[in-house]
Amino acid sequence: MADIIxxxxxxxxxxxxxxRAARRSGLVPGILYGGDKDPVAIAVxxxxxxxxxxxxxxxxxxxxxxxxxxxxxxxxxxxxxxxxSDEPWHFDLYRVDAHQKIRIAVALHFKNHEASPGxxxxxxxxxxxxxxxxxxPADHIPEELVMDLTGLDIGDTIRIxxxxxxxxxxxxxxxxxxxxxxxxxxxxxxxxxEGEDGAAEA
Numbered sequence: 598m599a600d601i602i603x604x605x606x607x608x609x610x611x612x613x614x615x616x617r618a619a620r621r622s623g624l625v626p627g628i629l630y631g632g633d634k635d636p637v638a639i640a641v642x643x644x645x646x647x648x649x650x651x652x653x654x655x656x657x658x659x660x661x662x663x664x665x666x667x668x669x670x671x672x673x674x675x676x677x678x679x680x681x682s683d684e685p686w687h688f689d690l691y692r693v694d695a696h697q698k699i700r701i702a703v704a705l706h707f708k709n710h711e712a713s714p715g716x717x718x719x720x721x722x723x724x725x726x727x728x729x730x731x732x733x734p735a736d737h738i739p740e741e742l743v744m745d746l747t748g749l750d751i752g753d754t755i756r757i758x759x760x761x762x763x764x765x766x767x768x769x770x771x772x773x774x775x776x777x778x779x780x781x782x783x784x785x786x787x788x789x790x791e792g793e794d795g796a797a798e799a
Contacts, residue, residue: 601649602661602668603690605629608638616687627688629662629671634692639664646685650676657701659735662690670695672735693735700769702728704741705760705776715751715779722746726776729757733766744777751781 608615608626615638619626624640641649649655655673662671671690679686693699705727710716729742742760749755758772 601652601654601658602663603641603649604645604663605639605641607664608640611638625685625688627690629690629692632692639690643685646688650685658738659693659695660690670735672699672701695736696734698732699735700730700732701738702730703739705729705744706741707744707746707777709745709747712747713749713779715749715753716746718751719782720751720779721782722777723780724777726774729760729776730769731766732769733763737763737765739763739766749779751779753779
């Protein structure tokens with residue numbers, strides 16, 4: 598089950614006025630929705646919510662919602678921050694079954710840059726997508742997807758089909774979608790051009 602537990606209160610008032618009242622009481626207002634139930638206005642104590650948020654395991658992860666003696670798994674779908682104070686301002690939670698498949702965006706990272714011949718020759722990794730949408734069981738959402746750049750050269754294109762997928766996960770996007778390319782830098786292109794000119798003169 599999830600590592601994070603959010604103790605929530607049900608808000609009587611909804612709308613802007615209700616959200617303001619919650620904030621004045623030291624709470625972060627939110628909405629619980631999804632499943633076959635109506636949306637419910639909820640709130641979490643500000644210090645508890647900040648603590649959960651700053652673990653980095655709240656947004657886009659399975660979380661346990663607790664109200665009194667009742668608990669249920671939810672996904673934190675969105676967290677809005679105040680533009681000036683950068684404090685949590687509002688959040689959305691989505692009801693799920695712990696094992697059901699959901700569509701969610703997962704961060705994409707790259708490793709072994711030094712093992713890419715193209716990058717070693719001065720090429721540039723152009724990242725087109727920093728996130729990839731997956732269909733994955735709610736209780737097995739990966740922290741990230743990691744693409745190995747070993748052996749990749751200038752001109753190579755990395756598509757979703759090349760990404761390693763966790764067990765039980767599939768791409769929710771077209772497998773031909775480009776996520777990154779390795780392009781030649783202007784310096785390497787210039788050097789290649791000079792080499793060709795020299796060969797022609799010889």
